[in-house]
Amino acid sequence: MSAVLRSAPDFEPMREADLRSVLEIEESIYEFPWTLGNFRDSLRAGYACWVYRDGKRLIGYAVLMLAAGEGHLLNLSVAAEAQRRGHGRNLLHHVVRVAREHKAKVLFLEVRPTNEVGQRLYSGYGFRQIGVRRAYYPARKGREDALVLALDL
Numbered sequence: 062m063s064a065v066l067r068s069a070p071d072f073e074p075m076r077e078a079d080l081r082s083v084l085e086i087e088e089s090i091y092e093f094p095w096t097l098g099n100f101r102d103s104l105r106a107g108y109a110c111w112v113y114r115d116g117k118r119l120i121g122y123a124v125l126m127l128a129a130g131e132g133h134l135l136n137l138s139v140a141a142e143a144q145r146r147g148h149g150r151n152l153l154h155h156v157v158r159v160a161r162e163h164k165a166k167v168l169f170l171e172v173r174p175t176n177e178v179g180q181r182l183y184s185g186y187g188f189r190q191i192g193v194r195r196a197y198y199p200a201r202k203g204r205e206d207a208l209v210l211a212l213d214l
């Protein structure tokens with residue numbers, strides 16, 4: 062009898078060697094993606110950058126800035142073909158755990174008002190809207206506002 066055992070996806074700190082796969086996903090899921098330089102700068106600035114791997118395949122990543130009792134989630138992404146299977150929520154849960162371990166008391170993030178999927182993920186997790194940043198994101202026409210969400214840790 063042969064049993065195929067698949068272990069759960071793993072979180073690992075992001076390394077420079079991951080950036081090609083990260084950028085491939087980033088450019089395929091966002092209309093206004095981060096650049097290679099944005100990810101490099103995040104790594105060099107010492108932000109908490111994580112990749113989420115299913116075996117050898119990189120299926121998601123997150124970038125978290127931690128400072129003075131606060132966390133700021135700058136990027137949370139799951140590859141298109143791996144979406145809708147609970148990975149986004151797992152990744153968010155991992156980020157929340159990391160922020161708590163670093164004694165953050167609150168976790169902030171921005172999301173586009175047009176990003177319903179993101180908003181559902183975050184509100185389902187307990188984030189609440191605390192404000193709006195006007196003209197925060199690039200958009201097809203001009204700029205788009207950002208909703209600022211927060212989660213008490």
Ligand SMILES: CC(C)(COP(=O)(O)OP(=O)(O)OC[C@H]1O[C@@H](n2cnc3c(N)ncnc32)[C@H](O)[C@@H]1OP(=O)(O)O)[C@@H](O)C(=O)NCCC(=O)NCCS
Nearest residue numbers: 090137138139144145146147148149150172178179181182
């Ligand atoms: C947002 C994102 C990270 C969610 O990842 P995911 O792995 O697909 O999400 P999950 O399967 O863990 O779903 C978690 C919740 O998100 C919401 N959600 C996810 N996909 C959805 C969809 N297609 N339609 C509606 N809600 C959806 C649901 O509330 C879902 O909870 P439920 O399954 O109990 O209904 C992913 O869609 C993504 O990377 N999107 C592009 C980048 C992005 O928008 N990132 C967030 C920027 S702030």
